[in-house]
Amino acid sequence: MSMAAPKLTKDRQEVLLKFKELLDKANVACEAFRQSGDGTLPGDMYFELRVSSINLLTRLASEGSIYVQELKKMNPNAFSMKGVLEAARADYLQGFMTDHRLLISAEVFSDMLVQAEVLLDHAYKDAAAVIIRAVLEDGARKLCEAHKIEVGKRDTIQQLNEKLYKEHAYTALVHKEIIAKAEIGNCAAHGRFDQYKKDDVAAFLEFVLRFLAQYLR
Template sequence: MEISQTVKREIDSLIDIGNKIIQKASQARSTLEGNDLAEVSSWVTRIGQLVRKLYGENSQHFANFDRAISIDSFYSIHSNWYRQIAEVQGIALTINHDIENDLIGSIKGLLQAEIFANFLEIGEHLLSEGYKDAAAVTIGTVLEDGLRELCKRNNISITKPNGAPLTIEPLNTELAKSDIYSKLVQKQITSWAHIRNKAAHGQYSEYDKSQVEMMLLFVQSFAEQHLA
């Protein structure tokens, strides 16, 4: 995933501001106030927003940020108390490292793959317990979410002109049209989408457990090949 120049400019700006704040804090004989304190507050807010957008609130980066800003007297900043500012600056430097070494896309990809794997395990468990219909819906939903993620990665629109989200078959068509995968894979996805739709509409007698098992195997293989 290519990081936009806007994001790169933002992190460069935040690091520059952080350096200035640390310099001011190291020389401050009394607590920072007024415009200096407002600058700290804005800086902290911008870093928090960036961490959320790039990594999400369940990431280690966000946990580190939240821990740093949650300490007592965070904003009582002076020459004897500015370690907390250095910790937040360290998070900004880490983000910059991830961007410069093209790690952001890899992190997001790993997280997305983990989410898909967890839901596929749920589908597999439902199948083993004899709930083929619930399994078909769950596995089909994972497939649709996977197609949507694949579109995002390849700058393919996932919405209609009116803003409504595209469903599984239009997503499938657009991906095949863009040569993200072959026409054969497109046909396979179409067939599994039919089963998901039948399950979602209560047409349970029109497919059997063995077909849902094959559907699971396909989606597992598809996720490993295209979403890992």
């Protein structure tokens, strides 16, 4: 018993040092991202940071945690990666890393919109917006399949939206609302977190719930 506390303290210090190391690398990557003419990162810099971050967060949380899932599916974006690391570090410091309501692992929540709702309830508006955006895009793809509309793997939400509207899958009002709501998710995915509020994300969530209920029954 007397030896357990020092070990835990040492482990915690090592974890925080690892977070600092990764965040320092993320800051360097953000600067490289700013200076790049085409908005990309050097492959070695991106993959080193991504793999190390996934390794740490898998050990601390789980492979199914929201942190790891976001890192695995995101585009090479230094700002988004830094945001995930900062959120995870804050949760770790505040003792939330063991709270399954906040881990949002795949084993606990299978529904991505439930994940988004819980994140939003805990004031994680940015992560919630990214998830809702992903759900909307997936829903639009499924609707395209239902209407026999050909889509490409790289088609964006807006491209899918235009194809669906052109085929009269829904009204002009829905088409316009998708344009407006998807922009919230785009801002979140590209680190423009100050361009929307928690209430905007809540409205985004409500819209996607209605959209899926109406068009993907």
